[in-house]
Amino acid sequence: MSEQIASGFVDWFQSQHGNLDSAKVGIVQFPGHGRGAVALQDIPEDYTLFTIPRDLTLSTRTCSLPSLMGQAWKEHGLHEGWAGLILCMMWEESRGADSKWSGYLATLPNTFDTPMFWGPEDLNELQGTAVNRTDLFPAEKHSQYFSLERYHLMGSRILSRSFTVEQWKGEHPEGDDAHDDDDEAADTSAMDVDPEEAPGSSAAEPTESAPVDGSDGPEELQVEADDEDSDDEDHEDPADVAMVPMADMLNARFESENAKLFYEERELKMVSTKPIKAGEQIWNTYGDPPNSDLLRRYGHVDLVPLNPPLSGLGNPGDVVEVRADLIVSVASKKVKYDLKERVDWWLEEADDDVFVLRTDCELAEELVSFVRLLLLPKDEWEKAAQKSKLPKPKLDKDVLAIAVDVLEKRLKEYSTTLEEDEALLAPERIGELSLNKRHAVIVRLGEKRILRGTLKDVRVKLIASAGTSRKRGREEEKGGKGKKARK
Known part of the structure; x- marks a missing residue:
């Protein structure tokens, strides 16, 4: 990401009511790691680096496409897996400046080093290792925005950068034509708050989301649902998978985490988990996956x-x-x-x-x-x-x-x-x-x-x-x- 694009992204983020402490946190290029966040000043432990309004996360819950498509959304199975979110991202990108997330989508990578994009010769090196609506999808935009290549690209963006952002207790789904009973919706979306954290705030833990092409899913965050039905405990709502502007700017490295994303009722916030010296990179690492997973999901390895x-x-x-x-x-x-x-x-x-x-x-x-x-x-x-x-x-x-x-x-x-x-x-x-x-x-x-x-x-x-x-x-x-x- 060039300095000009990074500056434009920060301006967009703040115009959408995101709050970044730009005196302490900068977005820069890191050799071998791409863009990332750096501490511009010494940062103490438990310091809020930035906050993100919940409605600024991009998911099938916040995008209006599901509502516009109506019943066809479920008829085509777009409420399951990642297909719905991928289509939302493609549609929002096709809207250009009319999209609320235009400033964010412009910063996302257009190339990936993940094996999905490798040729046969490179793949051999890994041997042995582990709905069409013309009113919504104009024909003249198909080749540029709705091709199979763009579909794979959006899928890779989700795989490498998305988070799981579950509904807050009492929050109603947006963009869903079939609304359930209010009380029932509130009960099934309740989230347990870690008693060690401040009231009204929950630290998120890593989980796996529904895969694309059989992959395991992205590195993301989860807060357990307070659901007594054991059959639903392991069910992951695809609407919870979200792109989180600013949060996905942070890189990851083995045993290097110094910041973590926390949930609150109306916003998410990234908080430092240990002191960070000026000039040090800010890392948001959940778990320490093997290089085989890092390559498949993110296109890089740790040494x-x-x-x-x-x-x-x-x-x-x-x-x-x-x-x-x-x-x-x-x-x-x-x-x-x-x-x-x-x-x-x-x-x-x-x-x-x-x-x-x-x-x-x-x-x-x-x-x-x-x-x-x-x-x-x-x-x-x-x-x-x-x-x-x-x-x-x-x-x-x-x-x-x-x-x-x-x-x-x-x-x-x-x-x-x-x-x-x-x-x-x-x-x-x-x-x-x-x-x-x-x-x-x-x-x-x-x-x-x-x-x-x-x-x-x-x-x-x-x-x-x-x-x-x-x-x-x-x-x-x-x-x-x-x-x-x-x-």
Whole structure:
């Protein structure tokens, strides 16, 4: 974002009754991070950086398009998922200066580095990783504002920048032709207030929203709904997904959060959570996702010092997924019975078909339990199934041997080796890589380091286990000879 656009955005924001302390907070460009917020002066803890009127958030609840379309909005399923919000953003952008959010939409990115926009060659680098109304949508605007490319663009904007802004207790939906009973609407939209916070204010927590093209959703905020119906507890209202001007200007980085968005009845406000020195960037980070998620959702990756047992630069939040079918394929070669019944039982009882390895390089307990289930003798398997009791995650040499084969096989799913990726990222070669390829290499290298570290740990334990078994065998043999001698 250029300095002129940033200045225009701040002017627009304040003209729409947003309040920014421009003496302390500035919007600038950060190399490698794009635009972001910076502290212009020292900022104390618990200081309000800016406030945003609720009606300035852009959602299907605040946009007038749903009301204009009437019953057709629901007939076309636009009240579910992200399609409605994407269409609202496209429509508002097509209105130009007539749109309340024109000053905001003009600042949003028009290009993304997320894999949705990558070509086949770049995508291969990630191998192995985790309604038409002419009165509202004039034909002459279709190619510029309502193309599939713009649809994907709006979806990516939501994926990378949106927040979940739930209704305040007693607030009525806007732009919805089917209004429910007032009291019922108030009850189902009530929000719990954290007792540790000031009355009338709630700190928001991260959640996942309805996905676009199967993605997990954006990094955003949630305050739990006070709804006694357990069937609705996990239901997320698509109308809660909103674009929040100014709040989405803040960048994110691993364990760097120093500001958080808070809800109040008529506005949202960004508040510092720790002192921020002049010149420091203001970060709004919710959770510390792995690089695979950062790339898919935001188009960037984190590189910070790793914690032991790993070393170098990477993302301490990285993970590797190991599919259950990979484990089954290895275990099936070690046993003489069919594993289908056991796998079906596991999926019914545990519902885990993917196991996650983290940067601590320890085998996940669920993975160990699953391997033990596959290896149980027939009588023990029947007892476990009868009692609906999962095997304890106990490591032994048989489990460790299976784990070694699984990890080695998982490493072979990548198109390159760990050493080849490290060579690609060497200072003398990294400049030769495109941005997309550099990101892909960083993602897969982080995963390979976890796999290699876990494999090293498992091999050490397997050797120790084999040594213990041999020692026990010799002791038993000596004991047996002693008994014969005494006879």
